[in-house]
Amino acid sequence: MSLGIALGVTAVVWAICIAAYFIWAAAATRRDIEGGAKGSER
Amino acid sequence: MTTIRTLVVAYLVLQFGLGVFVYLRRRAKGSADYVVARGSLGMFVLGGTIAATQLSSATALGDVAWTAAYGIGYYFLVWPFLWLGYWISAKWVARKMHAFGERAGGITIPDLLAARYDSQRLVRGIAAGILLIGFLFDFGVQFRAAGLVMGDLFGMKQVLAVIIAAVVFLGYTYLGGLLSIAYNDVIQICLFVVAYVVGAFFAVHSAGGVSSISAALQKQDASLLNLFGSHGLGFWTLIGLGISITLQFISYPVDTMKFYSAKNRRHLLSGIGIAFVFQGVIAFAVIAIGLAGRALHPRWTVDQFDNLVPTFALTSFPPLLGGLVMAIVIGAVMAVSSSILLTLGSALINDLYIPLAKPHMPPEKRLGATRIGVLIIGAAGTLFSFVNLGAIATVINNVLQVLAASFAVTLLFGMSSRKPNRLGAVLSMVGGAAGVALWILLGSPWGLAPSLPGFALSILGMIIGIRLGHPVPEPNLHAFFPSSQATVNTQMAATEGALGED
Numbered sequence: 001m002s003l004g005i006a007l008g009v010t011a012v013v014w015a016i017c018i019a020a021y022f023i024w025a026a027a028a029t030r031r032d033i034e035g036g037a038k039g040s041e042r
Numbered sequence: 043m044t045t046i047r048t049l050v051v052a053y054l055v056l057q058f059g060l061g062v063f064v065y066l067r068r069r070a071k072g073s074a075d076y077v078v079a080r081g082s083l084g085m086f087v088l089g090g091t092i093a094a095t096q097l098s099s100a101t102a103l104g105d106v107a108w109t110a111a112y113g114i115g116y117y118f119l120v121w122p123f124l125w126l127g128y129w130i131s132a133k134w135v136a137r138k139m140h141a142f143g144e145r146a147g148g149i150t151i152p153d154l155l156a157a158r159y160d161s162q163r164l165v166r167g168i169a170a171g172i173l174l175i176g177f178l179f180d181f182g183v184q185f186r187a188a189g190l191v192m193g194d195l196f197g198m199k200q201v202l203a204v205i206i207a208a209v210v211f212l213g214y215t216y217l218g219g220l221l222s223i224a225y226n227d228v229i230q231i232c233l234f235v236v237a238y239v240v241g242a243f244f245a246v247h248s249a250g251g252v253s254s255i256s257a258a259l260q261k262q263d264a265s266l267l268n269l270f271g272s273h274g275l276g277f278w279t280l281i282g283l284g285i286s287i288t289l290q291f292i293s294y295p296v297d298t299m300k301f302y303s304a305k306n307r308r309h310l311l312s313g314i315g316i317a318f319v320f321q322g323v324i325a326f327a328v329i330a331i332g333l334a335g336r337a338l339h340p341r342w343t344v345d346q347f348d349n350l351v352p353t354f355a356l357t358s359f360p361p362l363l364g365g366l367v368m369a370i371v372i373g374a375v376m377a378v379s380s381s382i383l384l385t386l387g388s389a390l391i392n393d394l395y396i397p398l399a400k401p402h403m404p405p406e407k408r409l410g411a412t413r414i415g416v417l418i419i420g421a422a423g424t425l426f427s428f429v430n431l432g433a434i435a436t437v438i439n440n441v442l443q444v445l446a447a448s449f450a451v452t453l454l455f456g457m458s459s460r461k462p463n464r465l466g467a468v469l470s471m472v473g474g475a476a477g478v479a480l481w482i483l484l485g486s487p488w489g490l491a492p493s494l495p496g497f498a499l500s501i502l503g504m505i506i507g508i509r510l511g512h513p514v515p516e517p518n519l520h521a522f523f524p525s526s527q528a529t530v531n532t533q534m535a536a537t538e539g540a541l542g543e544d
Contacts, residue, residue, distance in 0.1 A: 006118075
């Protein structure tokens, strides 16, 4: 494998990892807010 | 050389000045404000300080050396395991910790464990004791590293270099507490990104460009470009290393403490993600610098590669960039050491001295006491740095493994299940620390990272404790496992009473 390809694959895989985290974090924050709102209604 | 020295001095003055600025503009109102600056950190500052604390001199120098010696697979495979550790922490620990801080006033990790396990003295004392003993070693060697680099750069005695470094970061930590640390960390991490990314371009250029490096590495050892391990570090060794790193960062205490400081949960979770971005960019630059160095120095050993970054900075980079890189290396030590200093200072005073000796100390006196704790730890760490405790990377790695095996199970299980109890927490922490220490003393048989057997013993201790011990009272559990918002408010008030006021 050439260095260029190795660096390219690394960049893409790491970017996917970080993007997956942000997607999860957004969903978790939304759930927290909704959960908090339901809790207050009770 | 004059430009490099001037830049390093300017950076140290900037750090100290920022501490004075925070002290004058936003003086801490109490020990909670000083130790965690509750609700003050937005996602960018939080992400910056988390990344700066994780990226120590071990990354700035040691990881460059490992990439040069063992190839790209070391980082490609292992780095996502670091993020896995932070994600587990974000999912099961961070949000409950943040909520606990907001509602019950917790400021340390032992605070959280004491409330969760209904043990204000035993669990709190053991947790604080492990933090103090473990991090004092870490602190000593980090400081020693700063002294060595500064001593070489300025041609001064190591003792004098250590004292100058101590005055700077002890000063800004003493004056401004967490807020001062966080702002300094953000400057550090931004400069780290700039210095290492630009440095990577110069390093690759000095090695003849990407194609030349690729050809040189293929000729030396083609496995250096293999993403799944090289001849030096095989696939399964890297996986073992990765799991060990995940465990370390589920509960890395000096970063976990900062979860209390986030403005709200959106900033908390996004801040952790921003730390990933900083870490990813710097790690990518580390790979490029490491492999360029390997192409240029095919016969160097891993120990020699420890000097690769200073060698590039002093010989191949323009003076301005070289100075910035050297300042970053020293700043990396300061970023970690200042967070350790605050964590230990608050553990010494708020988890040991006040609960055991002065339980009725009025809140207005706790800030002054915590500052004295910071000074005591700073002085002890400075003295420790004059003792040769062994190779810097080895000591840091051993300490992180002890802390991982002591706190990962207690925190993770305690925040995700109602069953773990006081006996389980005690056996888990003591078993984890003892398991790692024993494995290190045995010479790490089969090349297995000590945190793995330590973690296994920690889980075993927790299971035995759950079987033999008494359940934790409901009021303590409700604080972490609410059935409704109303219950949370009621039960948090009960926990507040147990924690005392601050």
